[in-house]
Amino acid sequence: MSARIVVVEDEEALGILLRYNLEAEGYVVDVIDRGDEADIRLKEEVPDLLILDWMLPGLSGVELCRRLRQREETERLPILMLTARGEESERVRGLSVGADDYVVKPFSTPELIARVRAMLRRSKPEKISSQLVAGDIDLDRETHRVRRAGRELKLGPTEFKLMEFFMQSPGRVFSREQLLDGVWGRDIYVDERTVDVHVGRLRKAINRGRERDPIRTVRGAGYALDEQFSAARSPAAPARARLSAGA
Structure with a gap:
């Protein structure tokens, strides 16, 4: 597989963990630790899937998700929201701004990989065939x-x-x-x-x-x-x- 995934996560250890496991699955992975930097980079090149933390320096994940859904080139970008917030109301908020799926920390890595695979299967079947x-x-x-x-x-x-x-x-x-x-x-x-x-x-x-x-x-x-x-x-x-x- 060679689908490109961008991970926006400010916890360095978690970013390393996600990169390691996603690359082990064959994906090309970029990790960005600030929301405002991710906003700039995503204007330059759109990945096949975005894993987005809720709380980020510079620009929150919620606001970044909202901005991405307002742009024509990223309105259909698959977005997986990643956050420590587990309350139902917060999940609803994340989905309401345009996230396609929602994973709560701490999470099971195999489950996250399975969700990524399922999202890509729907949006980019040619990338996983x-x-x-x-x-x-x-x-x-x-x-x-x-x-x-x-x-x-x-x-x-x-x-x-x-x-x-x-x-x-x-x-x-x-x-x-x-x-x-x-x-x-x-x-x-x-x-x-x-x-x-x-x-x-x-x-x-x-x-x-x-x-x-x-x-x-x-x-x-x-x-x-x-x-x-x-x-x-x-x-x-x-x-x-x-x-x-x-x-």
């Missing part, structure tokens, strides 16, 4: 195998992540910076030219002979998985359900 299909390419997240027209492709770990990232959003153009964040992560520094190198390796691994190159270079912008390639289906490829960005 074990199978991704684009054209005649099939990617299996569980076995880490990729096949094209029935033949198995030999991809390195980074090339696999790149292919998975592209297949989740066919047609969407990603800048080199976005690919660095989505595939390598914000905590690892690599040069943007590294993206070009690995895209080149990916192309070499997936294309043979006169096969159509599914990776499209957009001059001055970045790279994308060609949506026309994604929509096509080779008769020789295994018959599996096709996933697209809006699946």
Whole structure:
């Protein structure tokens, strides 16, 4: 799984705990410890799910949730409210400002993970499905195998992540910076030219002979998985359900 989750939590130990357990599930996780900083960051990039503490410095979780629901780009963002407040009236208040679910501290980590998985299953099914299909390419997240027209492709770990990232959003153009964040992560520094190198390796691994190159270079912008390639289906490829960005 490579869904991106933002955790807004000012308790450092809890932030570390949440990051560790969510990353163990395969999610890409960012932890922010202030509500006002989270407000700025969420204007720049919208994650797949937000875990939001009730009480935060700078801007409360309740107010941040209210603001997010007023913006078009975040009005449907799945939000899980996390708080020590357990009274029924406070739960109702959290849900009334737009939270989708509510977990009271102290909480069971397996239960929180199950709630996150359920929310993503409803809002981003393509991010948790074990199978991704684009054209005649099939990617299996569980076995880490990729096949094209029935033949198995030999991809390195980074090339696999790149292919998975592209297949989740066919047609969407990603800048080199976005690919660095989505595939390598914000905590690892690599040069943007590294993206070009690995895209080149990916192309070499997936294309043979006169096969159509599914990776499209957009001059001055970045790279994308060609949506026309994604929509096509080779008769020789295994018959599996096709996933697209809006699946």
